[in-house]
Amino acid sequence: METLAFLKIALFIIIAVTSLASYFTYSGRRRETAQTLKGLRDDLQPLRQISNEEIDALLPFLEDPAKPGTKLNLDSKDVYLLEGGYMRHGLEGNSSTWHDTIAGVEVILPFDAALFLGQHNQAEVVLAGNHAAVVRLNNGFDLLGGLARQQQVQQQNDNWAAGKSGALSPAPSYNLQFPQGENATDTQAGSLAVDEASISITADTPDSGIHIISQREESPEESLYRKGRGYGLLSALCWIPAFILLSFSQDSSSGPSLLAASLALIGLGCWLFWRRQKPGTPEKINRVSAPLSKTLLPNVERPDLPHQQYLLGANMAIELPKHWEASADRMLGQQVQADLRVSDYKALNLGLRLSIADEVKRFPLAYWGRHLTLALVGAAALFWVLGVSPGARLDAMLAYHWLKGSDAQQYDSSAALLAAQPGAGSLLTLEFQGRCQVVPPVPGWGYHRIDCDLIRWDGAAMQVEAPELNETVQTLYQGGFAQTRRDRMVEQLFRIRNGGSLHSATPVVVTNLREVAELIDSTCTLSASSDASRQSRHYCSQLQSILMHDMQLPWGLRGLDWDEFHATLTAPDQTDAEWEAIILNSNLEQLYSRARAMVSELMTDNTELFAKRLVAAQQGGVLLQQIDSSDNRSYYYRGQQDTTKLWEDLQYYSSEDGLQTLQIEGMLVSNQQHEDGSPLLLIDTARTIDNGWPATVRTLWLLLALLLVGVHGVLTARGLSAKEEREKALAKHCQSL
Secondary structure, eight states: OHHHHHHHHHHHHHHHHHHHHHHHHHHHHHHHHHHHHHHHTTTOOEEEEOOHHHHHHHGGGOEETTEEEEEOOOSOSEEEEEEEEEEEEEEOSSSOEEEEEETTEEEEOOTTGGGGOOSEEEEEEEEETTEEEEEEETTTEEHHHHHHHHHHHHHHHHHHHHTOSEEOOOOOOEEEEOOSSOOEEOTTTOOEEOOOOEEEEOTTOSOOSOEEEEEEEOOHHHHHHHHOOOOSHHHHHHHHHHHHHHHHTTSTTTHHHHHHHHHHHHHHHHHHHHSOOOOOOOOEEEEEEEEEEEEEEOOSSOTTSOEEEEEETTTEEEBOOGGGHHHHHTTTTSEEEEEEETTTOBEEEETTTEEHHHHHHHSOOOOOHHHHHHHHHHHHHHHHHHHHOSOHHHHHHHHHHHHHTOOOEEESSHHHHHHHOOOTTOEEEEEEEEEEEEEOOBTTBOOOEEEEEEEEESOOOOOOOOOOOOHHHHHHHHOOOSOEEOOHHHHHHHHHHTTSOOTTOOEEEESOHHHHHHHHHHHHHHHTSTTSOHHHHHHHHHHHHHHHHSEEOOGGGTTOOHHHHHHHHTOGGGTTOOOOEEEEHHHHHHHHHHHHHHHHHHTHHHHHHHHHHHHHHOOSSEEEEEEOTTOOOOOOOOSOOOHHHHHHHHHHHTSGGGOEEEEEEEEEEEEEEOTTSOEEEEEETTOOGGGHHHHHHHHHHHHHHHHHHHHHHHHHHHHHHHHHHHHHHHHHHHHTO
C-alpha cells in the first residue's frame, strides 16, 4: 500500500514538473516570436497597400489563437515581405492551442494557406499587434483566391446537400507531392517542421466528373444498417438502480415502496430494450454517376502500410463496406453508379449488384452487444446477491413459506419430532427442557467448551462425579485464605506517610501469615512437579514475591529468601508465635488474583478429565444445533481459557439446575446424525416467518439476476455466432458477383 502511494506521488510530481516545463517553454517561445516581430518592425519595408477586398476577406481570421474570440486590429494597410522557415508550436491537452510561425514571427494563416507552406517560405503579410496575417504565400496562395476556393467548396456542399441534378460543381483539387522524410512533431510546447511540397491547384477544371442523378431517402434496411440496435445502455441504466433499490428494500419498514420503485424501473428497462424501435428520420441519399478510382494515403502509424482510399470523380472520397473492396477493385476506372449517404459519403449501392438493402434482406443483421451489456449487469447483480445472502436455497424456502402464509410446526417431545421427520426447509417451533452440551476441542488445538447453541433434548441423565481436587487447590480456589483486620493506628501511620491521605490504598493486617505461607509453599510444591506448566511456576514466584516484598513484615522476617522465610515461620519453636504483617488492599487483591491464576493452571488436568467424562455421558435424545445465518462470526474459542470458570460451568450444566426450559424457532436446515449416534437437527434461528420479507426480496433479486444472465447470455452467444455466419455468407456472396 505504501509503495502504491509512493508511486502515485512520484507520478503526480513527474506530470506536474513536465507540465510546468512545457508551459514555460511555450510561454518562452511566444515571447521570442513577439520580440522577433518587434525587432523586424524597423527593418521591414512596405511592398504595397492591402486592398479593401483583401481586408474584407481577411477580417474573419483576425483572432488571437491563444484567446479564441478576441479580435485583432490591423496596425496599418502596409504589406510587408516575410521570408524564412516555418515552425509550429503550442500546448496540447483538454483544449489544444497551436501557433504558426514564419521566420520566427507568429502568423495567421487564412483559408487554405497552410497547404502552401514549405520549409522556406516567402509571405506577404500585414501586421496586427504581435501577429502577422498572411496575404500571399509562395506565389501560390492569395486571399482572393482562397476566398474563391472556399466559396467553390461551399457551392459544392450546397449542391450535394440539395441533391441538385446534373454535374456537381467542382471543388479545388490540390496535387500534393510530399517528400519521403518524416515530419517532426512536438505536441507540448514543441515545433512542427514541414517539408517543402510541390503544390498545384486545378480549381478551374471544367468538370468534377461527378453527376448527381437523383436524391432519395433511406430505406428501412439502410436506416437499420446505419443506426443498429444500440448497446442497451438505457436499459442497463434502468436495471442498475433497480438492483440497488432491491438491496435497500430488504428493510421491511420501507421495503414495499422501494420494491415498487425497483419493479417500475425493471419494467421501464424491459420496455426500452424490447420495444419496437421507430425507424426515425431517414437521411438523404444521392445517386451519382462517376468514374471509380483508388489512391494511397500516408499512414502515420505504419508508413509501410498506406491507407487505401476510394474516389469518385476527381476528388470525392467515399467509404465502402470492407467486404465490397474486392468487387470494387474490379470496377476501377469504370463509370459506375453509386448511392451515397449525404452526411458521411458512405456507399449504400455500388454498381448493379452491391446493395446494402439487399444484403440486409438476404442476410439479416446480427446483434449481440446490447445483450452482452445486460448479461454483464445481471452477472454483477448475481455476484452481489450471493454475497449478501446467507443462503440462496434457504432464502427461497423461507420466501415460499412467507408467501404461502405457512405456520411453524410445533412439537412437544423429541419422539414426536423424530416420528414426523420434517424435511429441510420446514419451519419449527420447539418448547422443551434441554441441556447445553460439552464440546470437545478441535484435534490438536483448543479446549473443551460448553456450547449452548448445541442443545440435547430428552438426553440421558447426567450421573458423573467430578474429579476430587487437591486440598491445597480447593483452598486457593475458594479464595479468602488470608485473614485480615483493620487497625486504626496502622491507617493513621499510612496517612502521615502519604501527606494526610490514603489515596484509596487502605492497609490491612494479615493475622494468619504462617498459614498463608504454608499454603503458598504447598502450592509451589505442586507446581514444581514435572507435569506442571511453566506458567504455574511463574505464578508461584509472583505469590512468594508478594508475601516477602509487598508486605510490611516483622523484623525477624525481613531480608530473607523464600526457604529462610518459610523455615522461620514454621520453625517448631515458633508454633505459639502470632505472626502478623501489613499489606495494602490492592496488593491483597493482586495476591488473590495470582492465586486464582495458579489454580487455573493446576486445575487444567482435572477440568479436562471432568469434561471428557461429561462428553462420554452425553447420550440419547435429539441434538438441536442452533445457527444464526445473519451473524457470520465464529464462536469457537481457540485461545487461553479460565479453567476455574469452566470447572464451575461444568458442575452447573451437569447438575439438575443445568436442565433448562428452552424455546427454539427457526428453519430446519438439515437432518444429520451426530458422531455419538444421536439425531442432529441443524436449525437456523434467523429464518423465522417474521423474517420472510428480506428473504423474499433476495429471492426475487436472485431470480431477476439469473434471468438476465441466462436470457441475454444465450442471446449474446447466438448473436456472435450469427454475426460470424453472416460475415462468411457475405464474403461468399461477394465472391460470386
